[in-house]
Structures are given as C-alpha cells and as structure tokens.
Amino acid sequence: QVQLVESGGGLVQAGGSLRLSCAASGRTFSSAAMGWFRQAPGKEREFVAATRWIGPSIYLTDVADSVKGRFTTSRGNAGNTVHLQMNSLKPEDTAVYFCAAKRSGSIQNSPQDPDYWGQGTQVNVSS
Numbered sequence: 001q002v003q004l005v006e007s008g009g010g011l012v013q014a015g016g017s018l019r020l021s022c023a024a025s026g027r028t029f030s031s032a033a034m035g036w037f038r039q040a041p042g043k044e045r046e047f048v049a050a051t052r053w054i055g056p057s058i059y060l061t062d063v064a065d066s067v068k069g070r071f072t073t074s075r076g077n078a079g080n081t082v083h084l085q086m087n088s089l090k091p092e093d094t095a096v097y098f099c100a101a102k103r104s105g106s107i108q109n110s111p112q113d114p115d116y117w118g119q120g121t122q123v124n125v126s127s
C-alpha cells in the first residue's frame with residue numbers, strides 16, 4: 001500500500017524558515033513526480049512546488065509564482081523523499097501542506113492531477 005508521510009510542519013514567526021519532508025513507501029518513487037500543495041482555511045487546495053524525473057537521479061523542479069524565490073523543492077533518498085524548504089515565510093503561507101505524487105510524467109497545477117496524497121502537515125506563520 002502506497003503511503004506518503006509528511007513531517008516538519010509547525011509554528012514559525014514571519015521571516016522564519018521551515019523544511020518539510022515527505023517519505024514515500026509501498027512502491028519505488030524514484031521515477032515518479034512528487035511535490036507539494038497547500039490548503040488554507042476556506043480556500044481551495046493550490047499547487048506549491050513539484051519535481052519531475054528526467055533521468056537517473058535527475059529531477060526538474062517547478063515552483064508556484066506565489067512562492068518563487070522563497071521556496072525550493074528537492075528529492076532525496078534515491079528519489080523516494082521530497083523536501084520543501086520554505087524561507088522568508090509570511091502569514092499568508094499559513095496552511096495545511098500536502099505531499100503529492102504521480103506515477104509518471106509531471107504534476108500539473110491542479111489538485112485533481114496527483115495519484116497519491118499524504119495526510120498533510122500544518123504550517124502556521126505568525127505576524
């Protein structure tokens with residue numbers, strides 16, 4: 001059974017940093033796309049960042065305009081882990097952050113696109 005388990009959420013002051021991690025199990029994800037979405041209270045789930053496999057241990061990354069220059073994403077553990085480094089956090093970054101994966105190709109900017117989801121981790125940024 002495929003599982004995506006996030007870690008690293010919490011409370012941070014504006015301007016601070018957090019690093020989220022997501023560990024995948026149940027199958028190999030080394031050539032799968034993995035990434036992150038977030039959902040704030042009363043809002044739709046939105047794309048944050050994603051990684052796409054293009055060759056052995058080589059991944060392209062894509063980051064939403066709203067977090068570009070502040071957030072970066074990367075893969076680890078032979079491609080079975082995805083990280084989200086969040087710097088210069090703002091109160092509007094407060095949300096539940098979800099890890100997502102897709103068996104092949106790339107994760108599109110739509111919450112209907114991924115094949116698998118994690119349970120989410122809460123990030124709270126205080127002003």
